[in-house]
Amino acid sequence: MPTVANTLFRPDLLARYSANGPRYTSYPTALQFHDNFDPADYLRAAADPGASGTDLSLYFHIPFCDTVCFYCGCNKVATKNRAHARPYLDRLKREIALQAACFDQQRPVSQLHWGGGTPTFLSHDEMAELMAATRQHFKLLPDAEAEYSIEVDPREASPDTVAHLRKLGFNRMSLGVQDFDPLVQQAINRIQPLGMTTSVMQAARDTGFHSIGVDLIYGLPHQTVDSFSRTLDTMIELAPDRLSVFAYAHMPQIFKMQRQMDPAMLPSAQQRLALLQRVVERLTGAGYVYIGMDHFALPTDELARAQAQRTLQRNFQGYSTRAECDLIGFGASSIGKVGDVYAQNAKHLPGYAAAIDAGELAITRGVRLTADDRLRRDVITQVMCNLELRFDEFEAAYGLRFAETFAPELERLRGSERDGLVSISAGKLEVQMAGRMLVRNIAMVFDRYLGQQTLDRFSRTV
Structure with missing residues (x-):
């Protein structure tokens, strides 16, 4: 068979x-967003009384990273100066108030996500401050009725940090791992011993997180079928609820940091296919449901159940279990989807700061469908x-x-x-x-x- x-x-x-x-x-994709987009279209969509029964989803982009991973194509700011977070946090709080004023205050928030960058770049007090400001202006549903997720870098998160996140209301997390092999980690400038990952995962289970997801990447320098098989076997033992196994996209003409990696060390097209085959073999053999593309989930996970019930959705964070939410984006480069309108904030910090300091939304691009x-x-x-x-x-x-x-x-x-x-x-x-x-x-x-x-x-x- x-x-x-x-x-x-x-x-x-x-x-x-x-x-x-x-x-x-x-x-349409973000390539169809245009600079002459009229923010008034966004405001009209936000104020539409017909949307009052639609839940809200909130996305916060925290762009800062302590170190830069060479493969990364995200909108980020690499800095070791934690003081950079304070002015950004202050502007996020002002943006929260500006956005909240555009929407019916009774609309419930059933989904919230912090991405980046590295959200845990913020201090514990700063994270609490941001969540308190969010709760002040938006109606967040109880823990059992909503999905509150955060991207976590195990190099940045101790068990105390995980417990703090749970106390703030987060109930799902996504861990960046990419590969456990030391040679690969060195080549991509992401040194992350296994113990860091296992410590965070155990802390998440101990504190009652509902779901743990892990990101891996195939096609990185020095990866072989045997080495990545060891990573997969270790991950299966750790048993996250979800796995995203992305194909590395080498686009140094767009992402300059990728030029730090030796292209001669990248797997060939044939080797990439062999790596992909091993991913599917190992994960489906271990009982994960293949959702599609590069996503796998345990049969008990909401992602697998949503697909079985035909309620699975796509948004800017990937596959989502929350259908038909209006999405509000906060922070530099974030994208919102409200009704039939997509709207993107200024991509870089100076433009974002200037708009918020002027008391305006930071929307600079978008499209009306x-x-x-x-x-x-x-x-x-x-x-x-x-x-x-x-x-x-x-x-x-x-x-x-x-x-x-x-x-x-x-x-x-x-x-x-x-x-x-x-x-x-x-x-x-x-x-x-x-x-x-x-x-x-x-x-x-x-x-x-x-x-x-x-x-x-x-x-x-x-």
Whole structure:
């Protein structure tokens, strides 16, 4: 009987379909955001009385890192001067008040996330101050009814820090690990002994965190199938609830710090496929559900349950269990999604600071979705999250004939159907097990903007 890994991993198809493409944390993607966006569109969407029954999701971007990891493509500020956090925190508090004034104060917050950078760059008192300001202006739901998550660097977090985070209300955490191999860690400038990770994970369990996720990366310098297998086996023993195993995107023309790594030490395309195969073999063999793309979860985790119940969503933090929240972004470079509007804050600290100091929202870019955008966003979300399109649902919601409206797209997918990636019937498109690893490629067929933008701005799909 074929295993999940054997069904998923077909080197010939993976090599043939590998291409640059979006991860679809939004549609349209951020490349379609424009600088002449009118913030009034955001304000109107925020004030829409029809959205009063929609929960809110809050994202806080904390850009500071004590040291820089060479592979990283995040918007960050590397500094050892902790004093830099104070003026940023003061501005975040003012932004919280500005944003809260735009929304119905009775709308509940069912999701909150601190990302970065390294959120635990903040001191314990500063973290408490930020959470207190959030609770002052927004209605945060009780622990059992909401997801309050934070990205944690085990090099920055002691068991006392973990206990402090739990006391503040966080109930989920995502740990950056990438690889346990010392040679790889040295090459990427991230020295993180195993004990640091195990200490944080144990503290999270001891203090009652609901879910623990871990990020790994394959395709890094010096990685081999054997070395990464050891990392995977160790991680399986640690048993996090979720695992994200990302493909490293080497784009030194965009991310200058990547130039610090020797490209000759990067795995070849063939080696990357072998690494990917081992990831799928080890994790599915250990009982993790393959959600799609690069995400795995235990069957008991909310992520796996949400996919089974067809309530899984995508947002700027990846897969999400909270459907249809309006997302408010705080801090430099953060992105919000309110109604049919995406809005992004100034990317760099000076521009962000200037706007907040002037008593204004820091929004500088964005896009208001068209009717076609809304339709295609729904299609792409269903493909990426629920791995199927039920045509009758779209026909009822949008008043169209799906097979006619998307006839060119369905025709383009016939080749993928012959390759066993999808099945197409009179009323349904379904992503097959072999297509889960290539779900971005399938979603790209429905993206009307791809021919108008530079694909090399995106990472490889495999």
